[in-house]
Amino acid sequence: MKTVTFLLSACLVAALFSTSCTNNSSTATGGTDTLAQNKAIASKVSVAFFTDDSAALDSAISPDMIDHQLPPNRTGTTMQKVNSGMRMFKAAFPDEKFEVKAITAEGNLVSVFGTFSGTNSGSFMGMPSTNKMISMDGADIFRIENGKIDEHWGVLDIIPVMMGADAAKMMKKDKTK
Secondary structure (H helix, E strand, O other), X not given: OHHHHHHHHHHHHHHHHHHXXXXXXXXXXXXXXXXXXXXXXXXXXXXXXXXXXXXXXXXXXXXXXXXXXXXXXXXXXXXXHHHHHHHHHHHHOOOOEEEEEEEEEEOOEEXXXXXXXXXXXXXXXXXXXXXXXXXXXXXXXXXXXXXXXEEEEEEEOOHXXXXXXXXXXXXXHHHOO
């Protein structure tokens, strides 16, 4: 049920963005970009992020990309921040995998819903490793211009990691200090 709700939420967000964003892609103007090509680019980036493939990311992301998911406390260029996030996941989940479960496209917007899985053998977002296999669902929306990702919105359900690390106990201990 959680997966269905998450997928429906991602589709709703995609629908809202598709009606509020102008469509400037070359698909709209009769160019060579197609929905299938845009889906391939978005799928490639989604998998590349969770498989530590910085070359694939660099080739598919515009240097001026706007990423609405990045934490505000990271410094550097967008690509440096994206690569830093990729390295953080790889350090915490060395055997990480990402499976695209659903992908939709309209104009220059592509929505990707997928499942990340891996063994938590390193610290993650301040939480200690659990050495447990976890699985997290996530949804991303990419705006693609001229064959490159120009903008990204995303959410990742990190509750399974927090439950594995027993984050509730950790937060309770912090309040007693």
